[in-house]
Amino acid sequence: MDNLQIIAHMATPLVAYDDWSPSLDALLEYVLLDRLNLITPNPTKEDAERNLPLIFEQMPIARKMLNGEWYWAVSSPHYIENHQQTTRFRKRWDYQEHHLEWGKKRAKVSGSEGHFKAYDLPRYDREMQTIHWFCIGDRDRILELLQSVTHLGKKRSQGCGQVHKWEVLPFEHDWHLWRGNSLARPMPINMIPQPQAINMMQWGWRPPVWLAANKSMCYMPTDNVWRE
Numbered sequence: 001m002d003n004l005q006i007i008a009h010m011a012t013p014l015v016a017y018d019d020w021s022p023s024l025d026a027l028l029e030y031v032l033l034d035r036l037n038l039i040t041p042n043p044t045k046e047d048a049e050r051n052l053p054l055i056f057e058q059m060p061i062a063r064k065m066l067n068g069e070w071y072w073a074v075s076s077p078h079y080i081e082n083h084q085q086t087t088r089f090r091k092r093w094d095y096q097e098h099h100l101e102w103g104k105k106r107a108k109v110s111g112s113e114g115h116f117k118a119y120d121l122p123r124y125d126r127e128m129q130t131i132h133w134f135c136i137g138d139r140d141r142i143l144e145l146l147q148s149v150t151h152l153g154k155k156r157s158q159g160c161g162q163v164h165k166w167e168v169l170p171f172e173h174d175w176h177l178w179r180g181n182s183l184a185r186p187m188p189i190n191m192i193p194q195p196q197a198i199n200m201m202q203w204g205w206r207p208p209v210w211l212a213a214n215k216s217m218c219y220m221p222t223d224n225v226w227r228e
Contacts, residue, residue: 001062005171006133008152011164013125015154019225020186022152024133025061025072026207031145032058048208060141066191071206073176074135075184078224083127123155134175143168182223188216197222
């Protein structure tokens with residue numbers, strides 16, 4: 001495997017609620033599982049553990065070890081944010097009582113859950129030309145998997161995060177963990193020396209990020225996103 005730079009050329013703004021998403025290792029795992037028809041709507045801890053040997057076998061990113069813990073050798077996204085704007089996305093249930101077919105069920109409307117729940121939430125649109133990740137991996141295999149990824153981030157169904165083109169290029173340096181003295185990806189605080197710029201938070205540092213066992217107090221990159 002080689003040092004690589006992965007570039008997503010963006011056609012529409014990315015919607016992300018933090019500076020460390022989207023996670024490329026999580027994205028590649030998803031593509032692999034999707035191709036094998038192993039994606040489930042509500043995966044369990046058991047599902048994740050059962051799929052792990054297959055992911056280890058087929059993942060085109062190098063798996064590294066530190067202090068007895070494994071992780072994928074890929075950085076957080078790096079990009080220059082040209083502009084950010086906050087919009088709102090909303091949903092409300094219109095008064096439709098005369099059109100509902102309740103049948104023999106008791107008519108019940110709950111505004112706090114399910115079909116009737118209303119919301120008014122912010123959407124953070126980040127404009128950038130490209131997103132870069134640095135990794136150690138199999139260039140051809142990574143590019144082949146990414147060709148099926150057309151959108152990144154949140155609100156993809158609304159046209160956000162559209163990728164115009166992917167590139168996977170040889171790179172001179174190994175920047176998957178450190179870029180000079182700068183931390184390039186979140187890592188648990190007991191696994192690496194304290195970075196010069198300190199930012200710590202509870203974070204899912206390897207996929208699946210929702211799994212409690214994959215969350216830890218981490219040092220976070222502080223300069224992977226530049227703002228104009």
